[in-house]
Amino acid sequence: xxxxxxxxxxxxxxxxxxxxxxxxxxxxxxxxxxxxxxxxxxxxxxxxxxxxxxxxxxxxxxxxxxxxxxxxxxxxxxxxxxxxxxxxxxxxxxxxxxxxxxxxxxxxxxxxxxxxxxxxxxxxxx
Numbered sequence: 001x002x003x004x005x006x007x008x009x010x011x012x013x014x015x016x017x018x019x020x021x022x023x024x025x026x027x028x029x030x031x032x033x034x035x036x037x038x039x040x041x042x043x044x045x046x047x048x049x050x051x052x053x054x055x056x057x058x059x060x061x062x063x064x065x066x067x068x069x070x071x072x073x074x075x076x077x078x079x080x081x082x083x084x085x086x087x088x089x090x091x092x093x094x095x096x097x098x099x100x101x102x103x104x105x106x107x108x109x110x111x112x113x114x115x116x117x118x119x120x121x122x123x124x125x126x
């Protein structure tokens with residue numbers, strides 16, 4: 001089993017920044033590919049960013065490209081999402097997701113991930 005715990009969400013003004021963190025635990029984690037998704041009530045959960053096991057391959061949704069940066073620290077079993085130039089449209093519940101097993105690819109679909117955190121709320125408002 002893999003447990004994921006997100007942190008770093010909060011209320012921020014438009015144009016501000018937040019850094020989300022996701023800590024993974026569990027013996028089966030094996031530094032698998034990870035991703036960040038977000039969901040607004042009434043909408044489907046959508047991918048924001050994803051990263052391969054080594055961190056050398058990254059994916060960003062068009063809506064966040066150039067503003068968000070994903071990174072990971074496998075020694076700490078953690079993945080991060082640096083969010084800059086936040087917009088009200090970024091308001092959502094942000095989820096961390098993980099796969100087990102080392103892979104050189106990133107994964108953009110919800111069904112690719114077996115493990116999910118509980119989410120951290122990000123609210124962008126003046």
